[in-house]
Amino acid sequence: MDGRILVIDCGIMFPDPDMPGIDLVLPDFSYLAEHADRVEGIVLTHGHEDHTGGLAFLLRDLSVPIYGSELTVGLASNRIREAGLLERTTLVAVADGERRRIGPCEVEFIPVTHSVPDAFALAFHTPQGVVLHSGDFKLDLQPVDGRRTDLARFGALAEDPGIRLLLADSTNAEEPGFTPSESSVGETLRQLFAARSDQRVIVACFASHIHRVQQIADAARATGRKVAFVGRSMVANVELARSIGSLSLDNDTVVDLEDIGRLDPSGVCLVSTGSQGEPMSALSLMATGENKRVQIERGDVVIISAHPIPGNEWSVGKVIDELHRRGAEVVHSGKAPVHVSGHARQGELATLLSVTRPRAFIPVHGEYRHLVHHADLAARMGVPSDQVLLCEDGDAVVLDQGGLRRDGSVPAGYLYVDGTVGDVGHGVLRDRRMLADEGVVMVVATVDLHATAVVGSPRVITRGWVHAPEAEALLEEAATVVAEALAKSMADGARDVEVLGRALRRALGGLVSERTRRRPLIVPVVLAV
DSSP states (O other), X not given: OTTOEEEEOOOOBOOXXXXXXXXXXXXXXXXXXXXXXXXXXXXXXXXXXXXXXXXHHHTTTOOOOEEEOHXXXXXXXXXXXXXXXXXXXXXXEOOTTOEEEETTEEEEEEEEBOSSSSEEEEEEXXXXXXXXXXXXXXXXXXXXXXXXXXXXXXXXXXHTTOEEEEEEXXXXXXXXXXXXXXXXXXXXXXXXXXXXXXXXXXXXXXXXXXXXXXXXXXXXXXXXXXXEEESHHHHHHHHHHHHXXXXXXXXXXXXXXXXXXXXXXXXXXXXXXXXXXXXXXXXXXXXXXXXXXXXXXXXXXXXXXXXXXXXXXXXXXXXXXXXXXXXXXXXXXXXXXXXXOSSOOHHHHHHHHHHHOOSEEEEESSOHHHHHHHHHHXXXXXXXXXXXXXXXXXXXXXXXXXXXXXXXXXXXXXXXXXXXXXXXXXXXXXXXXXXXXHOEEEXXXXXXXXXXXXXXXEEEEEESSSOGGGOHHHHHHHHHHHHHHHHHHHXXXXXXXXXXHHHHHHHHHHHHHHHHSOOOEEEEXXXXX
């Protein structure tokens, strides 16, 4: 498209357990930063963090408009405002079915159902035909807000002018059948609330899951409960959704968190963040007794209305254990159907392929195994096998008169964010893993270079290798080995502290490996006098 660039979504990943100290994982923006003058804009499919959370970082490198539904750009603006970068962009709210010319092509915003309101599929009308990106979607015949995935529009595009390329959500491509309706969760919640009419109820869910919040509030109202919101992102998102009409709450149903103490516990429902066991979330702080505004009481019912994201199972399990210790009853997706996915299963994916009849197909959004299953499904549904491409991050493809083909790659690694520090790099991660697995040994030795002698006994300090009070003999032996290695190195003519440090590390490393079969990080400090 004349060498111009349109960016679809800009999200973040959350760190795996083997990434100690990492707060966020970002995509590598170097390619976009190097070609910032070619970027026409960013189009957002929906408002989840894994699709919008990286905007505040990308806008440091380029200044472009951002397009999405009113709710989506509203959710995205919160993070951008916190980063002080709102002046770097123009937020453009678009309506269902709207077409906008952005750079060299028209972008059509087609309604789809997902676990956040006002999600879009994107149809790019290009000189090579229509390129359709499904966004995250499901085929929910009874959505909470009545806004269904617009299969009719997909079918119309397939009929005229035809869909050259389909990129579709693969998250549930391994799962047979159809994803249950979001409305089914509302019925479960009403039953749980009614069966526990004499207990306080606390429900944790994603702060962006406005449909889930709506159903929680509806269940509370139906059982005579007042609703209060806990957690900064929950409060902010509810306020935004109410202001634009995406969330319907009566003023007499909502109470301020400070006022719940004067109400009978059986008449209260708290809606909280923390469904993924995040350490500083509202629910996690309640579980440890550190939440200054809400304390878990014996007899409380805590409903975790979400499924753990892969990698978060341990954190969620720990929160559940602590809640039980405080006498709460915990209901989660393993005990009752209090959560359904927002992603299409195989039956829905096959329906989309049948309706759109794409000439080429690329599975997107999922682990590699999900992409493989989705690619196989597309081939079975009639997409020519040579026009089904299984791509990974960074792969470049070309769509032209000859069809779809690969065309090299662009940089597409990860950036690891630690607090306010930028990319900490793979080397730092490797060191942190070593520290976590093997510990650290620091040796401080003083040498007299003129006398070629070690001054005093080297001091060996260890963390996570051996416990000093239980290993005095080993530490004394380590100090002796270090002193002998330094003395020998100086006798051989070494006078540089860096050379002496390497000799120290080699000698101590050999002893550590021989005695303990471990490989802690060894930090030599040689002081010359």
